Structures are given as structure tokens and as C-alpha cells.
Amino acid sequence: MSKRRFVSQKEELAYPVLEEITGGAKNGYETKSGDWYQMYSTYSGAFGYRRVWARRISQYQLNYRDFAKFLQAMPEYKEVFEEMAKQCEIAEAAVNTFDSLRIKFVEDIKKTFVNPNANFETEFNVFSNEQEEMFQDLKANPDKIPALKARSIEIQEQLEGLPKDRASSPLRKTLKEELDLIIEKLKLIGEA
Amino acid sequence: MARRRTVSKAEHLAYEVLKDHTTGERFQFQAYRASLHSIFKTPDLYRAGELIYSFDLRKDEYVNFFKLMPKYKPILEEMAKEADKVRKAIERYDELKLAFVKEVKEQVFENQKINFESAYLIRTDAQEVIYQDLKANPDKIPPLKARLVELETILDGMPQDRASAPLRKPYKEEIESIVDKLKLFNEA
Numbered sequence: 473m474s475k476r477r478f479v480s481q482k483e484e485l486a487y488p489v490l491e492e493i494t495g496g497a498k499n500g501y502e503t504k505s506g507d508w509y510q511m512y513s514t515y516s517g518a519f520g521y522r523r524v525w526a527r528r529i530s531q532y533q534l535n536y537r538d539f540a541k542f543l544q545a546m547p548e549y550k551e552v553f554e555e556m557a558k559q560c561e562i563a564e565a566a567v568n569t570f571d572s573l574r575i576k577f578v579e580d581i582k583k584t585f586v587n588p589n590a591n592f593e594t595e596f597n598v599f600s601n602e603q604e605e606m607f608q609d610l611k612a613n614p615d616k617i618p619a620l621k622a623r624s625i626e627i628q629e630q631l632e633g634l635p636k637d638r639a640s641s642p643l644r645k646t647l648k649e650e651l652d653l654i655i656e657k658l659k660l661i662g663e664a
Numbered sequence: 665m666a667r668r669r670t671v672s673k674a675e676h677l678a679y680e681v682l683k684d685h686t687t688g689e690r691f692q693f694q695a696y697r698a699s700l701h702s703i704f705k706t707p708d709l710y711r712a713g714e715l716i717y718s719f720d721l722r723k724d725e726y727v728n729f730f731k732l733m734p735k736y737k738p739i740l741e742e743m744a745k746e747a748d749k750v751r752k753a754i755e756r757y758d759e760l761k762l763a764f765v766k767e768v769k770e771q772v773f774e775n776q777k778i779n780f781e782s783a784y785l786i787r788t789d790a791q792e793v794i795y796q797d798l799k800a801n802p803d804k805i806p807p808l809k810a811r812l813v814e815l816e817t818i819l820d821g822m823p824q825d826r827a828s829a830p831l832r833k834p835y836k837e838e839i840e841s842i843v844d845k846l847k848l849f850n851e852a
Contacts, residue, residue, distance in 0.1 A: 482732050488725035493743070495712040503704075504712035510705045511698035511754070525696050526761070527684045538680040545677050546772075549764065556760045563753035567703070570746040574713065577739050 478660050479586050479596045480604055486581050487592070493574055497592035503578050506567035528564065529557045587662065599660070607660045617663060620654050624664075627651045669784045670795075670848055674772050676786045686765055689780035695765040697758045700751060715747035716740070787848065795848045805849065812842045 487497065494501040512526035533539050534553055543550045582588045586607070599607060610616055627647050634640050634647075658664030679689060686693040704713040720726060721740055730737045769776050787795055798804055815835050822832055 485725070485729040485732055489729045489740075492720070493713045493716060495710055499710055499712065502712060504706060506703045506750075507705070508703075510702045511700060512696060513702065523687075525687050525694075526698070529685075538677070542677040542681045545674050549768075552760055552764050556757050556764075559753040559757035559760070563750050563757065566746045566749035566753065570715070570743050570750065573739055573743045573746065577736060577743070581733075581736070 477587065477590055477594060477596045477662065478599055478603070478607070480584070480599050480607070483585050484596075484598050486584075490578065490581065494578055500589075500592060501578060501582065503571075503575055505571045508564070528560045529553065530560065531557045533557070603656075603660055606657050610657060610661050617658070617661070620657060621663070624651060624654045624658070627654070669778065669782060669850070670787050670791070671774065671784045672772070672792060672795075673786055675774065676784075678768050678772050679780070682765065682768065685761055692776070692780065693765065693769065695762050697762070698754050700754065703750075715750055716744050717747065718744040720744065791844075791848060794845050798845065798849060805846070808842050808846060812839060812846070815839050815842070 490501045491497065494503045508528045509524045513524050515521065516523070531554070534543060534550070534557060539553070543553065627650055631644060631647050631651070634644055655664045679693075682693045683689070686695045700715055702711075703715060705711050718741070721730075721737075721744060726740070730740075815838055819832060819835050819839070822828055822835075
């Protein structure tokens with residue numbers, strides 16, 4: 473069976489929330505700023521040729537080239553265009569705020585992930601409370617990891633040197649239990 | 665040379681403005697509403713998020729998430745509020761745009777069903793006056809056509825030598841003026 477990655481309970485709960493507001497597990501929960509053109513685009517052809525059906529209007533555009541000439545000839549539409557430009561400004565400001573809040577939220581929550589660069593489409597196991605504690609301890613004290621690895625090698629050597637008879641069975645059992653615990657801890661941080 | 669259609673200055677200026685806000689001349693200047701679902705799509709069409717709604721935050725996945733991480737609730741509530749502003753502003757923008765395009769087509773365009781990609785001539789101010797007059801009084805067109813036939817008959821009956829050229833000149837000028845008028849309505 474392939475090795476499954478571990479995630480915290482919080483991370484598991486964050487996935488469905490991120491799925492909706494980012495590119496999802498498939499795209500590493502990346503985000504991207506709102507694109508005005510995309511809202512008014514259609515695609516056609518084998519290469520997905522994009523056709524943009526509308527552009528954003530800015531206040532300054534109304535005094536410039538085609539718009540200026542048009543509004544000079546038909547000033548009755550000036551008010552409509554000014555209102556359209558205002559709505560564009562409101563939408564743009566709101567999209568920008570939405571984007572900055574989202575980017576901050578996604579960055580923040582990803583920092584709490586066991587591995588922010590994991591392939592999020594892979595299967596995972598969720599930490600039990602006990603495992604969570606061990607993980608947090610090892611994350612806070614990474615210097616404990618080499619000691620655990622060394623102890624794991626030491627135990628394996630001890631086990632190999634032990635006679636396989638019944639008399640040494642209790643000692644083997646104790647050592648095996650300790651080895652299992654160390655391996656479990658190391659697995660939590662992907663070191664075993 | 666193919667006969668070109670004529671349009672008013674206002675219609676010509678409207679083409680330039682509508683180009684950027686509709687499907688353009690090739691597709692009859694149709695205006696569409698925004699697809700808010702696509703706002704975070706990339707050109708290679710993967711969707712990098714949605715504008716969330718306030719009611720989304722009452723769904724199980726959000727409720728469970730907030731139970732364990734309540735500090736993120738205000739951020740997501742603020743995001744829903746901003747998303748609502750985006751939706752409202754874009755809806756309003758689209759409403760105004762659709763109404764504007766409809767009105768311009770009805771009030772400014774002479775024919776909404778032509779091929780807008782075809783070449784055209786812009787009417788001068790003098791031509792515009794003639795055009796508006798004939799448009800308002802279409803009963804003036806048959807007498808113009810009749811006068812044209814009459815003038816052509818007179819010209820045919822006149823000697824074609826150099827000496828009679830000054831006599832033919834006023835008739836020719838009148839014919840040209842009538843033809844110009846009729847051309848504005850594609851009647852010549």
C-alpha cells in the first residue's frame with residue numbers, strides 16, 4: 473500500500489473551504505485575481521480562442537477619443553456612462569478587497585498545513601489528538617528528529633543482535649514497541 | 665464599384681463606442697451580461713475561485729471550519745460582503761449597458777439587421793438635412809424619380825454638340841443633385 477500523508481484535523485476542514493475560493497486541490501489551492509475580461513469572454517475553436525465582449529469603463533476614458541466624440545454628439549448618454557464608470561469602479565474596488573482578503577486568508581491557512589507543497593489530490597489520514605500532539609511537539613522541536621532516527625537505528629541493531637529464543641522475547645517486545653512508536657512519530661512528519 | 669450604405673455621424677460614432685462593450689459589428693453589436701462565475705477563471709480555463717455568498721458561510725463545511733478556527737470567520741464574512749458589492753455593481757453596470765445598447769440601436773441605428781461589417785459612407789451635414797427631410801416626407805421621393813426620368817428624356821432629345829453644352833449643363837446639374845438625394849436612400 474502506498475504511504476499516505478498525514479494532515480491535521482484543521483487542515484482537513486480547511487480543504488472544502490479552500491476548494492470553493494481557490495483553484496482547488498488540483499491546483500494546489502492557488503488563487504488568482506479577478507479578471508474583468510473573463511466575465512465577458514467566450515471561447516471557441518480547438519485552441520480555445522478567447523473573444524472578449526466587453527471592457528471596463530473608467531472615468532478618464534469618457535473624456536478621451538471615441539467616447540469624447542460620441543458624448544459630444546450625444547450628450548444625453550453622458551449620465552449613463554458616468555454611472556457605468558462608477559459601477560465599474562465600485563466593482564473593481566470590491567474585487568480588489570475580496571482578492572487581498574482571500575490571498576491573506578489562503579496564505580495564512582496554508583502556513584498551518586503539514587506540508588503546504590503537498591499534492592493535495594493524494595489520499596490522506598487525519599491526525600488523532602495524540603498524533604496531533606506528537607506532531608506539534610516535533611514541529612516545535614525539530615532537533616528531536618535526528619535523536620529519534622539515531623535511536624531507531626540503535627534499536628534495530630539491538631534487535632538484530634538478540635537471540636530469537638523464547639527467553640529474550642519480552643525484551644524484543646519492549647524494543648519493538650519503542651521502535652513502532654518512533655516510526656509512527658517519524659511518519660507524521662514524513663521522515664519514515 | 666459596389667454601392668456603399670450611408671450612415672449618420674451619430675451612428676458612426678456609436679459603432680466605435682459599442683465595439684468595446686458588445687460583440688462588435690461582426691455579431692450585430694449584441695450586449696451580454698457578465699458571467700460572475702468566470703471572474704476568477706484563467707485564460708487556460710481553470711477556475712481559481714468563486715465569489716462567495718453570505719449564505720455559503722452557513723453551509724456545513726464552513727460551520728465546521730469556523731468551530732475549530734473561529735478567527736477566520738470575520739475574514740470570510742468580509743469577503744462575502746465584498747463579493748456582494750461586486751455582484752451588485754456588475755449587475756447595475758450590465759443593466760445600464762443593456763439599456764444603452766438597446767436604446768442606441770433603436771434611436772440611432774437606421775437598420776438593426778444589416779451587415780455592420782460592410783463599408784459605409786458618413787453623411788455630411790448637408791446630406792443629413794436632405795436625408796432627414798426625405799425620411800420625414802417619403803412622398804417626395806416618387807416626384808424626384810419622375811423628374812429624373814423627365815430630365816433624362818430632355819437631355820436625350822438635345823443635340824450632343826459642343827455648342828449646346830451650356831444648355832445641357834443646368835439639366836445635368838439637376839440630375840446629379842437628384843441622384844445624390846436618391847442615393848442616400850439607395851433609390852438610385
